[in-house]
Amino acid sequence: MEDTTNGVPQVIIVGGGFAGLWATRGLARAAVQVTLVDRRNHHLFQPLLYQVATAGLSAPDIAAPLRHILRRQQNAEVRLGEVTRIDATRRVVGLADGTELGYDYLVVTSGATHGYFGHDDWAVHAPGLKTLDDAFLIRRRLLIAFERAEAATEPAEREAWLSFAVVGGGPTGVELAGTMAEIAHHTLRREFRHIDPAAAKVRLVEAGPRVLASFPASLSAAAQRQLEKLGVEVSTGIPVNGITAEGYRLGEQFVPARTVLWAAGVAASPLGASLPATTDRAGRVQVEADLSVPGHPEIFVAGDLASLQQDGRPVPGVAPAAKQMGAYVAHAIRMRLQGRTPSAFRYRDHGNLATIGRMAAVVDLRGWRFSGLLAWWFWLAAHVFFLIGFRNRIVVLINWAWAYFTYQRHARIIHDPPS
Amino acid sequence: MEDTTNGVPQVIIVGGGFAGLWATRGLARAAVQVTLVDRRNHHLFQPLLYQVATAGLSAPDIAAPLRHILRRQQNAEVRLGEVTRIDATRRVVGLADGTELGYDYLVVTSGATHGYFGHDDWAVHAPGLKTLDDAFLIRRRLLIAFERAEAATEPAEREAWLSFAVVGGGPTGVELAGTMAEIAHHTLRREFRHIDPAAAKVRLVEAGPRVLASFPASLSAAAQRQLEKLGVEVSTGIPVNGITAEGYRLGEQFVPARTVLWAAGVAASPLGASLPATTDRAGRVQVEADLSVPGHPEIFVAGDLASLQQDGRPVPGVAPAAKQMGAYVAHAIRMRLQGRTPSAFRYRDHGNLATIGRMAAVVDLRGWRFSGLLAWWFWLAAHVFFLIGFRNRIVVLINWAWAYFTYQRHARIIHDPPS
Numbered sequence: 001m002e003d004t005t006n007g008v009p010q011v012i013i014v015g016g017g018f019a020g021l022w023a024t025r026g027l028a029r030a031a032v033q034v035t036l037v038d039r040r041n042h043h044l045f046q047p048l049l050y051q052v053a054t055a056g057l058s059a060p061d062i063a064a065p066l067r068h069i070l071r072r073q074q075n076a077e078v079r080l081g082e083v084t085r086i087d088a089t090r091r092v093v094g095l096a097d098g099t100e101l102g103y104d105y106l107v108v109t110s111g112a113t114h115g116y117f118g119h120d121d122w123a124v125h126a127p128g129l130k131t132l133d134d135a136f137l138i139r140r141r142l143l144i145a146f147e148r149a150e151a152a153t154e155p156a157e158r159e160a161w162l163s164f165a166v167v168g169g170g171p172t173g174v175e176l177a178g179t180m181a182e183i184a185h186h187t188l189r190r191e192f193r194h195i196d197p198a199a200a201k202v203r204l205v206e207a208g209p210r211v212l213a214s215f216p217a218s219l220s221a222a223a224q225r226q227l228e229k230l231g232v233e234v235s236t237g238i239p240v241n242g243i244t245a246e247g248y249r250l251g252e253q254f255v256p257a258r259t260v261l262w263a264a265g266v267a268a269s270p271l272g273a274s275l276p277a278t279t280d281r282a283g284r285v286q287v288e289a290d291l292s293v294p295g296h297p298e299i300f301v302a303g304d305l306a307s308l309q310q311d312g313r314p315v316p317g318v319a320p321a322a323k324q325m326g327a328y329v330a331h332a333i334r335m336r337l338q339g340r341t342p343s344a345f346r347y348r349d350h351g352n353l354a355t356i357g358r359m360a361a362v363v364d365l366r367g368w369r370f371s372g373l374l375a376w377w378f379w380l381a382a383h384v385f386f387l388i389g390f391r392n393r394i395v396v397l398i399n400w401a402w403a404y405f406t407y408q409r410h411a412r413i414i415h416d417p418p419s
Numbered sequence: 420m421e422d423t424t425n426g427v428p429q430v431i432i433v434g435g436g437f438a439g440l441w442a443t444r445g446l447a448r449a450a451v452q453v454t455l456v457d458r459r460n461h462h463l464f465q466p467l468l469y470q471v472a473t474a475g476l477s478a479p480d481i482a483a484p485l486r487h488i489l490r491r492q493q494n495a496e497v498r499l500g501e502v503t504r505i506d507a508t509r510r511v512v513g514l515a516d517g518t519e520l521g522y523d524y525l526v527v528t529s530g531a532t533h534g535y536f537g538h539d540d541w542a543v544h545a546p547g548l549k550t551l552d553d554a555f556l557i558r559r560r561l562l563i564a565f566e567r568a569e570a571a572t573e574p575a576e577r578e579a580w581l582s583f584a585v586v587g588g589g590p591t592g593v594e595l596a597g598t599m600a601e602i603a604h605h606t607l608r609r610e611f612r613h614i615d616p617a618a619a620k621v622r623l624v625e626a627g628p629r630v631l632a633s634f635p636a637s638l639s640a641a642a643q644r645q646l647e648k649l650g651v652e653v654s655t656g657i658p659v660n661g662i663t664a665e666g667y668r669l670g671e672q673f674v675p676a677r678t679v680l681w682a683a684g685v686a687a688s689p690l691g692a693s694l695p696a697t698t699d700r701a702g703r704v705q706v707e708a709d710l711s712v713p714g715h716p717e718i719f720v721a722g723d724l725a726s727l728q729q730d731g732r733p734v735p736g737v738a739p740a741a742k743q744m745g746a747y748v749a750h751a752i753r754m755r756l757q758g759r760t761p762s763a764f765r766y767r768d769h770g771n772l773a774t775i776g777r778m779a780a781v782v783d784l785r786g787w788r789f790s791g792l793l794a795w796w797f798w799l800a801a802h803v804f805f806l807i808g809f810r811n812r813i814v815v816l817i818n819w820a821w822a823y824f825t826y827q828r829h830a831r832i833i834h835d836p837p838s
Contacts, residue, residue: 041562043834056476057795068831077612080566099570132832143460147499151518165431191486193496264636395814410486410814411479413551414460 006198008033011333012103013095014083014170014271015295016043016066019109019303019329024076026330030337034076035101039092041065042133043081045387047319048396048406050172052135054179055144055409059132059330061396062387075320083110086274088296105298105333108285109326110269112317115267115282122243126262129172138261141182143414145259149195156256162200163257167240168264169206171354174223176261177204178357185356186407202232203257205250207239207264212354212362214316219362220370225296240264266317269306275299280307289344290332293326297336300329306343315347319386326349357378358404422746429454431500431512431751432707433502433520433690435462435485437741438748439724443495445749449756453495454520456512458500460484463551464806466738467815468517469591471554473561473598474828479807481723482814500528506694507715524717524752527690527704531723532820533687533737534701538765541662545681548591557680560648563832564678565607568614575675581619582676584667587660588625589632592641595680596623597776600650605777605826620674621651624669626658626683631773631781633735638781641790645779659683685736687724694718699726708763709751710744727764734766738805743767774798777823 008034016038020375042063051057062071066078079101086108092100102266114128127137142164164184166177174397184200191197204211204227210220211227211234224234236252242249249258268283277293278286284307287292291306293299302325304317315321324347332342349364353375361375370378384397403409428451432439435457443455461482470476485497498520505527511519529712533547546556562585563582568580583603587595600621607616623630623646624775630646631637643653654669661668666675687702697705697710703726704712710725712718721744723736734740743766751761770784772794780794787799803816 024746041566041831051487058479059832060477063609063832064829065831067607069829078610079570080563081570098571144499147460151498151500151516188486190490191484191497395817397815398814408487410483412460413482414483 441745
């Protein structure tokens with residue numbers, strides 16, 4: 001076990017997403033030594049990941065090296081590595097390479113990944129979107145589908161390659177379906193000689209009664225109208241109960257589709273299970289009001305991995321909640337160091353935005369609800385503002401302005417030759 | 420075999436690099452049907468590929484989909500696929516998926532890849548730089564090396580991770596070494612806590628007597644001085660005769676280095692061997708003065724795959740030569756269609772540029788020779804000008820301006836977790 005204590009309390013933060021990064025920054029002036037451990041070397045601006053998956057932005061537009069973000073925070077270091085074990089008795093975390101790191105405070109923010117409700121065999125046919133690698137895989141499948149359709153000699157085969165489905169009508173599913181329709185109807189126009197990309201069918205499949213269920217019903221209806229205007233077929237009320245390489249089964253009907261994307265389920269990081277705590281059905285860790293693990297005031301869980309009720313409703317797994325939790329944990333640790341007891345965490349809900357596609361979005365700001373072009377500009381401004389780093393904002397804006405006026409998507413690059 | 424002739428002469432162009440793309444465009448107004456076949460969906464601006472490998476640019480900055488570039492050329496179509504066979508007797512090419520495409524004229528521009536002079540076992544330890552995948556692999560190795568050094572507990576291990584070598588002192592080797600030195604000395608400053616990245620050793624190893632051997636001796640000397648000023652150790656006159664995961668052997672001496680890059684040898688595409696023609700030692704196809712294959716006036720070879728002597732010297736494997744050859748082949752096909760005989764291809768050498776790193780380059784314009792800052796600006800202007808597509812130029816300029824003033828490199832993203 002590495003000993004780097006020197007008497008200064010050691011804080012280990014697992015995961016460099018919104019929760020982990022905000023926790024790290026919140027400890028900048030505390031008399032602690034922070035080690036941020038992540039499997040990846042970058043912080044990812046997850047709300048725009050669908051743009052990488054749909055070839056609108058490139059990876060560096062929405063990601064920045066954690067080391068670079070934290071280079072001026074003298075009490076923080078970044079460790080590239082995968083935490084595989086947590087030993088709460090000995091107060092150490094174990095990395096995949098065998099290293100053990102000791103802690104006085106531990107903050108676990110390893111987030112969530114896609115869940116297939118027990119149908120793990122669907123994963124290979126219907127990839128989900130959580131990491132840059134997921135985004136590249138999806139981008140590749142979308143672009144290759146049109147290439148296969150162009151080369152197809154049988155009409156049925158061509159149709160199956162031009163049939164796309166997104167399972168799950170939450171914000172990610174809506175974004176993906178809306179953008180895919182834009183690609184088919186506008187971006188690829190004139191580029192093929194044997195197919196008309198605009199003939200592609202893009203279907204959004206939601207098992208529940210309406211899309212964007214976390215929004216008021218009027219905005220769900222507005223979202224569905226906007227999706228249909230963009231050329232997306234919306235199906236609600238029937239669950240997908242089978243996915244193969246050839247297509248998916250919707251209730252009793254089999255729909256041929258060579259490209260199916262998954263935006264329906266979320267499962268917590270497996271690291272939650274190695275904590276001495278109760279997890280909910282999705283694997284999230286049930287935390288105290290101060291986000292600590294019951295019986296372990298030195299262990300905190302923040303972000304998508306935390307399960308917490310507030311006013312009878314669960315705190316949602318969204319970026320603002322993760323940032324607030326991260327900042328709160330830093331505050332709680334500072335209080336504890338001073339021998340004080342932090343007051344309970346309160347999630348402040350500033351509103352809810354979802355984008356749908358070109359000039360289409362819905363906004364719900366504590367009762368002030370609107371949709372369409374104005375909502376889209378509002379969404380755009382908010383997301384560019386929150387993107388980390390000055391350079392990114394400028395380049396992302398240029399890319400978007402370019403894409404907006406030309407319908408082009410500059411990142412339509414398939415890196416490796418198709419197998 | 421697909422029959423799409425309709426009486427119009429079919430031209431198949433294999434490869435969408437400079438030669439293939441310029442040949443396709445040159446046929447825009449000819450009464451032919453052109454099919455451009457490439458394993459990848461994009462044209463790559465190869466002269467800036469080293470910037471992707473060293474995290475200065477992202478892939479879409481220097482690549483554009485072939486379909487997009489050619490969308491307005493009505494007599495051209497793009498086929499994503501790998502040509503695995505050429506049957507000059509039946510006049511068909513065979514794709515990896517079993518499809519056969521018939522041709523009246525065939526233009527083979529499948530280029531070159533790295534060659535290891537018979538030491539193919541070195542490839543896994545010392546990757547070369549030809550494709551975007553190569554660039555991502557190299558980027559990943561460079562960034563991971565510093566991470567491993569940071570986590571190392573043994574001094575010898577740390578030193579080996581901080582020891583970098585580039586084998587081959589041609590333009591690519593010089594670019595890579597110069598940029599790696601900049602990364603170590605500037606970009607990563609302040610980002611690590613247990614190592615000083617500036618302590619990294621970057622060595623450029625050239626077996627011949629001087630770097631940039633295709634330039635006049637005075638510019639080779641200037642390049643070596645500029646490299647040394649950037650912090651690169653230059654070794655000339657001793658060949659590398661062994662490469663393992665632990666390092667490389669230089670003459671009799673073994674040098675520990677966990678990161679070795681290969682920029683020393685080139686081997687022609689294996690497709691050259693399936694043509695009814697003589698190939699040289701590097702696998703290039705010996706062509707007639709009109710770039711056709713002897714005895715097959717309907718088959719042309721252009722770009723890096725062609726071997727041609729002019730005024731007693733070989734036409735070099737550089738981008739301007741590939742473009743000129745591609746444009747010439749289009750001209751030759753147009754002449755043949757009119758029953759005329761094209762005059763011989765002439766390579767016009769407009770000069771030779773090489774960049775070395777920050778504010779350092781050498782320029783040789785038919786006797787007008789200069790180096791340093793002015794040469795760097797000249798190199799930059801020329802390369803931005805030649806980049807395909809308006810959007811790319813603007814974004815690339817912003818990225819470069821940003822990198823220039825801040826020493827930052829925005830694409831320092833490791834996509835997948837290290838194994």
